[in-house]
Amino acid sequence: MSFDLGFTTDQTTITDLFNSFFSNESRPEVARAAEPLGFDADLWQKTLALGVAGMAVPEANGGGGASLSDAVIVAEAVGAALAPVPIVEHMVAARTHPITDLVEGAALGTIALTPAADGRWSFVPAGAVADIVIGVDGGDIVAVRSTAPGVAPRNHACQPLAHRSSRDGDRTVIGDASSFERVVAEWKTLTASTLVGIAQRSLDMGVQYVKERHQFGVPVGSFQAVQHGLADIPGLIDGSRILAHKAAWASQPDVAQTIEPEFNEYTDFSVVASMAFLFAGEAAVHATDRSLHFHGGYGFSEEYDIQMYYRRARGWRLIAGDPRNEYVALADKMFGDN
Amino acid sequence: MDFTLSPEAIAYRNLVRSIIADTVTDEAIEDIHRTGTFDLPALNFALAKHGLLERAVPGMGKGDPIELWILFNELEKAGAPYDGIAVSLMIAGVINAVGTDQQKHRIIPSIVSGEAGVCMGYSEPDYGSDVASIVTRAVQDGDQWVINGAKMWTTMAHVAKWLILLTRTDTDLPKHRGLTMFILPMDTPGITVKPVHTMASEHTNATWYDDVCVGDEAVLGEVNGGWRTMTVALAFERGVMGGTNQGVPLLTHFAKWVKQVGLASDPAVKVELAKAAIDMHVSTLLTQRAAWIAASGGLPGLEGSMAKLFATEAYQREVHSFQNVAAQPGLLGFHEDGAAAEGFIDYDARHSPVTTIYGGTSEIQRNNIAERHLGLPRNR
Numbered sequence A: 001m002s003f004d005l006g007f008t009t010d011q012t013t014i015t016d017l018f019n020s021f022f023s024n025e026s027r028p029e030v031a032r033a034a035e036p037l038g039f040d041a042d043l044w045q046k047t048l049a050l051g052v053a054g055m056a057v058p059e060a061n062g063g064g065g066a067s068l069s070d071a072v073i074v075a076e077a078v079g080a081a082l083a084p085v086p087i088v089e090h091m092v093a094a095r096t097h098p099i100t101d102l103v104e105g106a107a108l109g110t111i112a113l114t115p116a117a118d119g120r121w122s123f124v125p126a127g128a129v130a131d132i133v134i135g136v137d138g139g140d141i142v143a144v145r146s147t148a149p150g151v152a153p154r155n156h157a158c159q160p161l162a163h164r165s166s167r168d169g170d171r172t173v174i175g176d177a178s179s180f181e182r183v184v185a186e187w188k189t190l191t192a193s194t195l196v197g198i199a200q201r202s203l204d205m206g207v208q209y210v211k212e213r214h215q216f217g218v219p220v221g222s223f224q225a226v227q228h229g230l231a232d233i234p235g236l237i238d239g240s241r242i243l244a245h246k247a248a249w250a251s252q253p254d255v256a257q258t259i260e261p262e263f264n265e266y267t268d269f270s271v272v273a274s275m276a277f278l279f280a281g282e283a284a285v286h287a288t289d290r291s292l293h294f295h296g297g298y299g300f301s302e303e304y305d306i307q308m309y310y311r312r313a314r315g316w317r318l319i320a321g322d323p324r325n326e327y328v329a330l331a332d333k334m335f336g337d338n
Numbered sequence B: 001m002d003f004t005l006s007p008e009a010i011a012y013r014n015l016v017r018s019i020i021a022d023t024v025t026d027e028a029i030e031d032i033h034r035t036g037t038f039d040l041p042a043l044n045f046a047l048a049k050h051g052l053l054e055r056a057v058p059g060m061g062k063g064d065p066i067e068l069w070i071l072f073n074e075l076e077k078a079g080a081p082y083d084g085i086a087v088s089l090m091i092a093g094v095i096n097a098v099g100t101d102q103q104k105h106r107i108i109p110s111i112v113s114g115e116a117g118v119c120m121g122y123s124e125p126d127y128g129s130d131v132a133s134i135v136t137r138a139v140q141d142g143d144q145w146v147i148n149g150a151k152m153w154t155t156m157a158h159v160a161k162w163l164i165l166l167t168r169t170d171t172d173l174p175k176h177r178g179l180t181m182f183i184l185p186m187d188t189p190g191i192t193v194k195p196v197h198t199m200a201s202e203h204t205n206a207t208w209y210d211d212v213c214v215g216d217e218a219v220l221g222e223v224n225g226g227w228r229t230m231t232v233a234l235a236f237e238r239g240v241m242g243g244t245n246q247g248v249p250l251l252t253h254f255a256k257w258v259k260q261v262g263l264a265s266d267p268a269v270k271v272e273l274a275k276a277a278i279d280m281h282v283s284t285l286l287t288q289r290a291a292w293i294a295a296s297g298g299l300p301g302l303e304g305s306m307a308k309l310f311a312t313e314a315y316q317r318e319v320h321s322f323q324n325v326a327a328q329p330g331l332l333g334f335h336e337d338g339a340a341a342e343g344f345i346d347y348d349a350r351h352s353p354v355t356t357i358y359g360g361t362s363e364i365q366r367n368n369i370a371e372r373h374l375g376l377p378r379n380r
């Protein structure tokens, strides 16, 4: 048979391992307690003990040799639990710059999504807690080791964001700026998957709630307006998940990179990663919006978890900037830069 | 997940593409839009000649569901007419699943040779979504069945050789249990066909049945087992047989047009292009998933619902957005001077509304997903 849209046995094991790890160690109270910074140092240590730091780094570089597809699975579990640990950022940083400290997790790494302006990277995800930031400065990719501020501006998504210097600190040039697109594509792929996790868990919570909540003597989930508002979501989530996995698949060196809009065929890694990121972002925004709405007033209260998902669904995607720019860049790749 | 197409699948796809290139000419497409009959015998014969129709009968074991997906996906991306063969092949699949040996021998070869088409008489003037309530009666009289009633939307009835007809055989049993499916030749005495014209030039029909007499050889599946026969058919239809990538030709025409008229550099237009392209790709991935489930031995009824629901609404969003961008030139029809996207915006704006109606409306898909996938209480 041709393609296979299932998981390998290893991947099923990874799914179970991380879901059970987060359901024990990163219950919603943990995400809540980590607000507003959005980082839990204890949880990070426990995550490191699982071997996450170098998991997706090639064995030749001392890592676990897991593929980007495996990392996509981990990222979904992170999103589902809203785990306040920058696993995605660190994994991408370690794959980009596999030095021992990053592979072993002695240092926490992240990437700056946009090039430095005047020696400064703005809104670096996990920038408030990362020891090493990797990003573009001029024509180079540089890795800068400096002291993490440890605090972040209060923000919608409770992300440990910070502006970081691309000059001050222990600075190493590690590559040419032209190859950074691929690094960002990995981040988009994994972040798409965390957004899938957010959307899926939000849908599950919403479905659970409307089955239990009664009004007019019946579960609110028996009203068709409620059912139909939820029924659109599984397709959006599944589409996002398949796209994120397709991006990971497309990142492999032996996959021919094609962009053929007239045949609706795309195997170009940066194109599929961008699609996944944009689509999963919209899906997560929609899923959290509907789920919160169908919680009624309780959804709006701090006590319920759905509001935490609602805020992160928006925040985690906007860290990369105005989505319209992403759509424009994508259209240029697909239809030519006009 | 592995998205690699096997070399055999790629060869198959290339063969389909070359058959399309040979037979789906501009004149053929034009003809189809003029007559409103979305069926092209030259294409059907060419597919049959290469054995592709036979391979495409769902469940017959000659080709896998991945091929079936590739076939219909290529056809719809090319804007080729496939409504006729989609129904015919699906019904061949149903006959293969529940038919008698005699039915299999008599009917399937005529379909897979490209000679005979099948039309579907399920919907009635008063029953569409609630198709299990239909009232066309079949009454046993000796060794004959006598059928009386009326059907609506019997697409292809004016060209098909065979008719698959849903009837009520027992009025005392609960509605789903008193139905029987028949398959009979369209030239059986007592059948009247009258055209129904639609906004999208698509020609469909109203049909009447006056003392139509058939024997037991026409019963498809069990007597009073018509609903089961329906379910088999729906499982195929919602899977992979087209209807989930109809916006691709429009995207191609529109992308070409915005370049020609200098709109392609407008960032707002680029946003709309990219959004439509993503939606189209998600639609195809969801369909591909349904095909993969079928190929792995599952029944992708729910996944097919998700694909259809998403894809048809995405198609409508695309049309709406392109219609706004194209403005006045987008109002112009085929062959009009200055028509945007060669007139396809007008066409797709006329055609797309039906896609969320036929094959189970969006509301019916949502009911299905809410109840069977999300486990919410039944509301009817």
Ligand SMILES: Cc1cc2nc3c(=O)[nH]c(=O)nc-3n(C[C@H](O)[C@H](O)[C@H](O)COP(=O)(O)OP(=O)(O)OC[C@H]3O[C@@H](n4cnc5c(N)ncnc54)[C@H](O)[C@@H]3O)c2cc1C
Pocket (backbone or CB within 6 Å): B119, B120, B121, B122, B123, B126, B127, B128, B129, B130, B152, B153, B154, B155, B156, B198, B202, B204, B354, B357, B358, B359, B360, B361, B362, B363, B364, B367, B380
């Ligand atoms: C061009 C065309 C070709 C067709 N070809 C064929 C064919 O070849 N053979 C055939 O048998 N049929 C065919 N059909 C019929 C098609 O399957 C029906 O139109 C469809 O099932 C909807 O039924 P209806 O039109 O009676 O709408 P109705 O069922 O009357 O629905 C009207 C509206 O009410 C909504 N609604 C209905 N029930 C519910 C519910 N339970 N919950 C929420 N909303 C609901 C619907 O979604 C819809 O928006 C065709 C239709 C068209 C337009």
